Amino acid sequence: MTTPPHPFASVPPPAPLRVVVADDNPVVRAGLTALLTGHEDITVVAEAADGREACEAARAHRPDVVLLDVRMPGVDGISALPYLVRIASVVMLTYSGESEIVREALRRGAGGYLVHGEFTADQLAAAIRDIGEGRPHFTPTAAGALLSQLRQDPRPTGTLPEGLGAARATNAPSNGLDLPHIPPSPTSAENLSQLQPGVARSSSGWTGGRPVAPDRSRYRLSAREAEIMDLIASGMTNQQIAATCFISEKTVKNHINRIFAKLHSTSRSEAAAKWLGTAPGSGRGVG
Structure with missing residues (x-):
């Protein structure tokens, strides 16, 4: 069968x-x-x-x-x-x-x-x-x-922004993409x-069209170390940093040890605070 x-x-x-x-x-x-x-x-x-x-x-x-x-x-x-x-x-x-x-x-x-x-x-x-x-x-x-x-x-309960809640006849938007208007x-x-x-002027420190950033030149980090420090400050784990930078986790750890020594830090949070300029006594300059 x-x-x-x-x-x-x-x-x-x-x-x-x-x-x-x-x-x-x-x-x-x-x-x-x-x-x-x-x-x-x-x-x-x-x-x-x-x-x-x-x-x-x-x-x-x-x-x-x-x-x-x-x-x-x-x-x-x-x-x-x-x-x-x-x-x-x-x-x-x-x-x-x-x-x-x-x-x-x-x-x-x-x-x-x-x-x-x-x-x-x-x-x-x-x-x-x-x-x-x-x-x-x-x-x-x-x-x-x-x-x-x-x-x-701040709007009280039950109210809607002007123009909402009332039916209006509108012309359908064009489906075309007019790039020159961007x-x-x-x-x-x-x-x-x-x-x-x-x-543009939020609690994160954005002002005048550029983010306000601390003077990091004194830390003397290499380009790769600065890149990894940015990723640390963003909250990435060693595994995520390794995947992003195409390096091994062991190499990430070696970089972090050198970064901590240059920033005189003993933890990720302390290093991030200094790097971002939020640690006590950290001066900020326009980046």
């Missing part, structure tokens, strides 16, 4: 999710691409260094998901969002966890918000799958920032300042 064929035997597997990675840091872009390459159901089809390149890549490759940084030179992620969401689902993937930026990103169409240092490679892949299927995804800092912002909303500002902070007053 011949066994009947399985009804789903000839059904091909679903096509991999097509992803564009947009971040101005080439090391971060390469690291993200390497992390995602190990997942058969995800394919990175293009990389972009700013919002304009992300829009051009999205138009050319028609991805399912765009991983988008917030602060990038030229056209920042927030400015590019309204154009990108016409083509693909977008998830912010950034070091910026300020509540104003989280809320504005969601208002402009982002399907999720991930903060570096708060996810593993597998969790990142899961987030991309969620976003690709229309399910929102947030890491703890982004979720907390959004919740905090909602709790601080404002090519010299710095991302200047673009962000147009969103609302609290974004």
